[in-house]
Amino acid sequence: MRPETFHAIVRGDRSGPLAAAARLGLWAASGPYRLGVWWRNRGYDRGRRPVVRAGVPVVSVGNLTLGGTGKTPCVEYVAGFYRDIGLQAAILSRGYGAAAGPNDEALVLEENLPDVPHLQDADRAAAALRAVEELESEVLVLDDGFQHRRLHRDLDVVLIDATLPPHRDRMFPRGTLREPEANLKRAAVVLLTRCDQAPDADATRTRLTTRFPHLTVATSEHRPIELLGGDVPEPVESLRGKVVAGFAGIGSPPAFRRTLESLGATVADFRAYPDHHPYTRADVDDLRAWAARLPPDALVATTQKDWVKLRLPELAGRPLRAVRVGLAVRDGRDAFEAALARVVTGERPE
Numbered sequence: 001m002r003p004e005t006f007h008a009i010v011r012g013d014r015s016g017p018l019a020a021a022a023r024l025g026l027w028a029a030s031g032p033y034r035l036g037v038w039w040r041n042r043g044y045d046r047g048r049r050p051v052v053r054a055g056v057p058v059v060s061v062g063n064l065t066l067g068g069t070g071k072t073p074c075v076e077y078v079a080g081f082y083r084d085i086g087l088q089a090a091i092l093s094r095g096y097g098a099a100a101g102p103n104d105e106a107l108v109l110e111e112n113l114p115d116v117p118h119l120q121d122a123d124r125a126a127a128a129l130r131a132v133e134e135l136e137s138e139v140l141v142l143d144d145g146f147q148h149r150r151l152h153r154d155l156d157v158v159l160i161d162a163t164l165p166p167h168r169d170r171m172f173p174r175g176t177l178r179e180p181e182a183n184l185k186r187a188a189v190v191l192l193t194r195c196d197q198a199p200d201a202d203a204t205r206t207r208l209t210t211r212f213p214h215l216t217v218a219t220s221e222h223r224p225i226e227l228l229g230g231d232v233p234e235p236v237e238s239l240r241g242k243v244v245a246g247f248a249g250i251g252s253p254p255a256f257r258r259t260l261e262s263l264g265a266t267v268a269d270f271r272a273y274p275d276h277h278p279y280t281r282a283d284v285d286d287l288r289a290w291a292a293r294l295p296p297d298a299l300v301a302t303t304q305k306d307w308v309k310l311r312l313p314e315l316a317g318r319p320l321r322a323v324r325v326g327l328a329v330r331d332g333r334d335a336f337e338a339a340l341a342r343v344v345t346g347e348r349p350e
Contacts, residue, residue: 010175023174030174037171037179041233044200046150052125053131057139058153058163062146065176067275069159070193070222071144072305073327078157079109079141080117081340091226092151093143098155099245105143109309112324114306124165125151139344144347148189149157149180154269154343156187160208161252162198162219165205173256184208189216189339195330196221197258207330216339228304229313242262243298245291245318249277249306256303259323260340268298279309291315 008014009022043049061078063069075091091113095103102110109118117135119189121127124142128151131137142151146158160166163230166181171285178218190208208217229232244265248256253272260267265271270289272299291300300320302310307322314320329336 006173007176007282010170010173018291022156026174027170030047030171033173034171034180041149041179041183044165050150051148052128053152054125056137057140057155058128058151059139059155059157059343060142060145060148060153061157061159062142062144064146064178064181064265065161065164065169066172066178066251068255070162070177070251070255070325070327071159072108072222073222073325074157074159074191074193074220075095075141075143077110077327078340079113081337082139082141082344083113083116085290085341085344087138087344088136088338089139090135090137091116091117091118091141092124092127092131092249093118093120094122094124094144094148104305107242108304111304111308113142124148139331155189155339156192157189157339158187159191159193160204162192162201163255165204165207184212187212187215189336191329191336192219193218194221194255195219196262197255216332216335218336220328221330222255222259222325223326223328224263225324227301228324229307229321230280230319233322233324236263239301240297242266243268243295244282244301245269245294245298246301247271247273247287247306248303249273249275249279250303251275256323259325260301262286263323265301268294273306277306279306284310284312288316294318310341313338 025308059078061071061075079089081092088310091109106118106120119127119131128140131140131184142153146156169175169177171177192201193204205217205219206217224236227236244260245268246257246260257267257270298318300315300318302322304322304324312320
């Protein structure tokens with residue numbers, strides 16, 4: 001099943017007997033999946049599964065869902081925080097789709113944080129030891145690590161998309177939850193993302209702090225910083241009033257479309273690709289043919305995560321620009337950064 005088809009079915013965007021039958025089958029399959037998640041976590045909770053300690057503080061940035069919460073800007077934020085207070089940080093990730101070299105997330109982080117090493121290895125425990133022994137790292141940021149319990153962590157930061165909080169989602173494969181909301185008991189910090197796109201973000205925050213009093217809950221949004229792809233970075237305000245065609249191969253393509261619209265662009269057309277989509281020559285030819293049908297003064301926009309795999313200045317004579325976004329913590333920033341600082345100072349809240 002194609003990712004876009006899966007999401008359309010589980011969200012209820014598709015109706016009819018076939019879609020209903022598919023949802024019933026996915027619901028039935030979610031039972032064994034939930035049981036497997038419970039059994040695996042129980043093994044770690046009871047000490048039956050071994051845990052590797054890196055010897056330096058480890059901060060995990062993860063989520064409850066299959067993706068689309070905007071982890072990469074948060075990983076950049078956390079790693080940049082430690083770099084800015086004078087620590088040698090390193091980022092560890094599984095490296096999905098990185099068999100032929102650094103994947104899209106690694107390329108984005110390398111571009112935005114060139115002075116922070118990024119190790120991609122399916123065995124992240126081994127990568128952690130290598131970062132400490134060979135790179136003399138003083139703190140490790142574990143990308144997508146909430147479910148990677150084999151590596152001990154000193155702080156779990158969990159991202160939740162405020163437009164689809166876990167209480168409105170379902171367990172995979174009937175929904176996108178990797179594990180139930182109750183497992184937030186393992187986390188210390190929850191960062192609600194895309195709060196600018198969720199009118200009920202404050203209600204979700206209140207619900208989480210009520211159900212999990214131990215959590216630090218902060219709100220955030222992914223804020224466009226600049227446009228890449230030209231000779232020099234351009235202000236995002238230059239999109240206002242422009243006719244734009246967008247495409248994205250990220251966890252939540254609709255979120256990128258909303259970003260373009262929020263910048264005042266008129267989105268004439270939009271294409272969504274699966275997350276981590278590897279653009280082929282055929283894809284580029286197809287995008288050029290698509291762009292050629294746009295008005296001559298139109299601009300094509302994509303995400304930085306897609307652009308680092310293309311590195312093209314234009315498509316069919318239409319400028320191609322990438323929107324670079326950064327994490328902006330709206331409410332709870334001091335508490336969030338205090339939690340990050342405690343990991344490396346050893347201080348504990350009173």
